[in-house]
Amino acid sequence: MRAWLLDPAPASRRQARCGRWFRAWLGFSSNGLAMTGLAIVVALVLIAVCAPLIAGSRAATLQSLGDRLQPASRAHWFGTDELGRDIFARTVFGARITLTIVALVGAIVVPVGLVIGLPAGYFGGAVDAVLMRLTDIFLAFPRLVLALAFAAALGPGIDNAVVAIALTTWPPYARLARAETLTHRHAEFVQAAVLQGASRTSILFRQILPLCLPSVLIRLTLDMAGIIITAAGLGFLGLGAQPPAPEWGAMVASGRQVLLNQWWVATIPGIAIFVTSVGFNLLGDGLRDVADARG
């Protein structure tokens, strides 16, 4: 199998492609930090998926006013918050919210960035000018300020936070897609497709898009940490997920009132945010290194 994958003279296209991926994986897996990142992200996904199993009998939103602000104990591993809810369970369920936000933002940003960046790069001229001007306008805002303004305008809530973050995150993707398109549009196979009479849309989306995708996806992985932190920031300011949802940023905000004496209420969700974004950063760095080595 390994020999087949690493065969320097692949017999088929498929074998060649698989071989390329495998070599990339070998490079990636020899990178300890990148593997740590991958492990963190995989763990996060598992925690999110199996949240009810992990949290066991503890529910993220169950209040118990008699057990407020308890320190860590056997019953409550991370202690309890101001309404007597189990912080461990809330942190575990919080992973779901964080992943949802990241996934949704990604699902909006990548298509939007491509739809704007590809035509701009391919057609050039007026199309390029208009689309890039639009991009510049959004780039001209500091991201958090704009997200804040959007979130305030749309009203608080996870959905709106996602939209607000997406609205401020897409411009670099458009730029990236445009740059990639510019390098590929005169490639021979594109010219060949043109000669064969393929339509412009088909060239754009069948030929060029797949070439842009890897760098866009790597960029997305690298951005994930930023998205998580921005989302937590919105939550912290009261504009993200709303109670009783166990969103980490909002948990930090509510723990802030009792910071001096019940430090764990604010600290633990903060650590969760930190570890998660470290994970995504490591993973993204690793992926980029692999891509750089290939390119």
Added chain:
Amino acid sequence: MVLTFLGLTVVTFFIGRVIPIDPALAIVGSKASNETYERVRAEIGLDLPLPVQYWRYLAKVLHGDFGTSVITSQPVLTDMLSVFPATLELALLALLIGAVGGVPLGVVAATHRGRWPDHLTRLLSLFGYSMPVFWLGLVGLLLFYAKLGWVEGPGRIDVGYEDMVPTVTGLLTVDALLDGDYDVFRNALSHLVLPASILGYLSLAYVARMTRGFMLGQLRQEYVLAAKAKGLSQWRVVWVHALGNVWVQLITVIALTFGSLLEGAVLTETVFSWPGLGLYMKNSLFNADLNAVLGGTVMVGVAYILLNLISDLLYPLVDPRARERT
């Protein structure tokens, strides 16, 4: 440039109009009669069609008139000019910390590539990237102010020292020094140090990483080898020649960092009750103070456009891939 500016005002203006807080209600309060409410609505022009409202707003902005803030009853421009120095002071010191710490770290990481200083720098940067600044601020406050008592707490200065030195630059520490009042200086600095260090750490992370990248590029160049061969000391080659060559690139990076510092200021200022632009904008946003929100966003946007312009001018000097990472 002009188009970007126009787009900026359009976007902010329309965000301002769809905000769920009713600005007229924000002025008259919950208990006002309907009549008072309607009158105020008309006074601030909310009954006109949107394009007309926008046109009026734009015309005023072009004359430097951002309107009057509801919260402070002062012209927004006056407000901005009074809060901006607080943010500037914070951001400048943060930038200083970032540059003074980040550049050497990056250089050392590059010269010790693959060895422990490199790993350490990488880890430091990584943590900087991954840290939610509001949380770091809280933990810092808990540790250094509440538990250890090394620094002063939230706010810019103790009340006892307020208004003790004349305003010259608006930067309290500088004004205190100019006035020769060291007590005020000590107090202001002690308030400033923690938030600036926290913001500074974030920029340090970025600067160190970029410096490392630039330096690696330089150290591979032939002249470095040649210089070494000629017997120049390693120290001189690295710190004078190689670093000298990446200086311009570094300044661009630092200029860009400054933009992200303005952004980090919103959360940091919230945590530290720092009376700067970030807190001002957050407050006006949460109080439906439209003119203040619009004015603030436009101002920050313009600052951003200018910073971007500078970096675009210097663009060819910077590794495009490096820039992509911002």
Added chain:
Amino acid sequence: MHRRLIAALAALPLVAAPAAFAATPPDTVVIAKQIDDIISLDPGEDYELSGVEIATNIYDRLLRYEAEDVTKLVGGVAESWTITPDGKVFTFKLRPNQVFQDGAPLTADDVAFSLQRVVIMDKTPAFLLDQLGWTAANVKDLVKATAPDTLQFTITADLAPSLVLNLMTSIVASVVEKKVAMEHEVNGDFGNAWLKAHSAASGAYKLVAWKPNESVILDANPKFRLGAPFNRRVIVRHVPETASQLLLLEKGDVDIAFNLSPDQLTTLNGNKDVKVESFPGSDSWYMSMNVADNRLKNPKVRQALKYLVDYDGMVSSFLKGRFFTHETFLPQGFLGALDYNPFKLDLAKAKSLLAQAGYPDGFELKMDAPNTSPFTEIAQSVQQTFGEAGIKVSIVPGELKSVIGVYRARKHQLLLVSWGPDYFDPHTNADSFARNTDNSDKPATKPLAWRNSWYIPEISKETADAAKELDTAKRVALYEDLQRKVTDEGPFILMFQTAQPIASRANVTGFRAGLTEDITFYRLTAKH
């Protein structure tokens, strides 16, 4: 200087300066408080809680409840007064030799001007005087200085004299110096723009500076009618974060902290440098049910929901010390306030009521609630207890101002909010909780009953009768009856009355938080 700067900067990341000895100046009282609600300090416009409190200390009023005895109505700038038997014409004799802070004599002309300008400017608090039947057109005829020391006014509405006198203790009866105000008049604004951030007053303090969202600085007025304040300067500093207020207090950077949460207060137990005193407040925290919703229209459903709130659980845990259960619309301490708490958490009763109403399995409701503490905690607690009876509540949090926007537009189902009285008379609350005679979409005012589409012509009439009842005992009886009706049948789940636990440094004496902002005085506060 240069060397010092460099030395200081070099040590920066490790944190340079040792924390200076933290103490506020001995003759200055520093108060940490959330004062971002202030939008103006002109007493003709000022109507936000913190602003009124500041103005209470700057401006003297026609009549007052004074710091020395806050339960007794006494003259402010007026020394005595007479009322005609029909209760329409009020004549006030001013105290002799009063002066403004700039030394100019205070005359009846200033008082008349102050009342007139409130009505003519028609800013938010104008409605307080509009109730008397005054309008911009008639107020100059109805309010007059008949001699330099005599003010006379006539009311055209039917109102109990005690109510009218109580109105004269409110913010709108603040005496502004006419000459100074008119010197700063712009476009016929009676000096409003200037007075937002300046003072022309005769009260205990002079306004030195108001920096919005930062601080208010007040200097003692040594010429004050009742003698100079016990301190030279008061600084009210805006500290939005309660955790920061706690820190500042513990470190001695402020003398008094206003907004600490119960959990923060418990951490102060055993701290010898700090003491906590609790004063009753007058805000009512309640949840409203919009009866335009078909389900909430059913009285049985409304009653069931009133049995689904864990009143005692909340006040004994996260609301401890800040609130107590109080289920009527008149706060304790007000004339006629009733101690009547018929509802407590009773799941069985609530379920049977819901079953009788035809909802044995419950239903879903939206609840608008402000996104600040402790609103969020209350909302979440209610969400849980409602849930136990099958009422699924989804919380729609928003900024307080946007929640109020929803409320005034009647777009809510459930809504959590608080209410504070406007002046020290039962009518202020009755007039909002128990009045709605025009249920159309554009009424002249929007009382709370209207905001919940609770159309109550008969109860409204009783409210009006209570307002004009001349006999105080009968008046009390009417208010007691109104309170029972509103608590039992109304669209309000009245839950809590505020208490104000004030934490201060141990060396601070004489600070009392008033039942309302109109009676929170700074002048007896001293440091030893």
